[in-house]
Amino acid sequence: MRFYKCRIGFIWSLLLAVLVAVIPNYWESKIDSIPLLAPPPIEIPKTRFVEDKIQKNRTLVATLVDYDVPIAIAYHVADLIHPVFDLRKMRFGNPFRLEKETDGTLKGFEYKIDEESVLRVQKGSESYEAKVEKLDLDSREKIITAEIHTSLWEALSDLPRREYLATELAEIFQWQVDFSTEIQPGDQIRLIVDEFLHDGAFVKYGKIQAADLVNAGRHYRGFRFKDSYYDQKGISLKRAILASPLKFTPRISSGFTSRRMHPILGRERAHLATDYAVPAGSPVVAVANGTVTFAGWDGGYGNLVRIKHASGLTSGYAHLSRIASDIRAGRTIKQGELIGLVGQTGLATGPHLHFMMAKNGTPVNPVPTLKKGEPAPPLDGALKAEFVKEIALVQEKLDTGSQALTAARQ
């Protein structure tokens, strides 16, 4: 037995010696024959990440403690953040990321403040460091084309931030088209807007550079120039009177329907007003600059606001559920300013805005009156030349989009 063991030991030693002698040579020749693309050494992860969202009513300290960060460190981190970011502005639902070393020590903390900035806390050699970093955004031009089948809301459903696009569009054409009630199936929109991305992911849109709207067969076009919008002739889209006393609210989807002149009460035989059947709570705005002459309760009108404008024109807004707190008689008011919310106070069978206009005391039909605001004189001289030059390329792109849409429909 002993002899055997000894012999086996000798054989093993011999085999080992051969291997030690041969293997390096073998690998040497092998390495010579293959390109030097050795795989990277496998690293044992030294850190681990946790990704989550800020919970409701949880402070930063509480959040860190939830993830086993010692309370003293959590307070220390909060103190470091204090000069660079107001932690009271931390919003629940926003994502954060914790980085920990294998022994559980906090290595880093990242919180997404908004789509463009991030709060970073990083462990340095001696202590932690906190800073707010702006994300690098890439921009590219995007041409958006859509046709309305049921509503503008639905037509933009494939796009991120459609409420932004819808609201901006409504604002560009707020003097021409009442987006709360007049957008209808068959209408078309095209717009040119810069899109901002971070790491290839959508972040936000810039201002709409140019927009094209076909509403009820009428063509409207707007070009952004020096922070305002003009048509292709250089006439400002801005008018003295808005197209609607209702502020466009894309979140109220039923506000997109094209219902109007709703005959709400049989008793209103001579209905010297326009009824806008829109959901209760829709914001109501002043159609033009003026002075409030009445704000309060007036019998069948319920909560009523009356405004005196230039050129003997007045406007009245009835059945409001609420009058805005700062609206009172004698106060001047700006076009587009909120005066109250749609309701059904007074004699009303359902929520609607009973909107009246009068010229020198005589009631006039509000709808054509709203469309009659006089435009400012068109751009001229050097400004006009600059405008023409600036919109040339954009106009071409809108036209191309226009052809593309027409082609797609054929």
Ligand SMILES: [Zn+2]
């Ligand atoms: Zn009415």
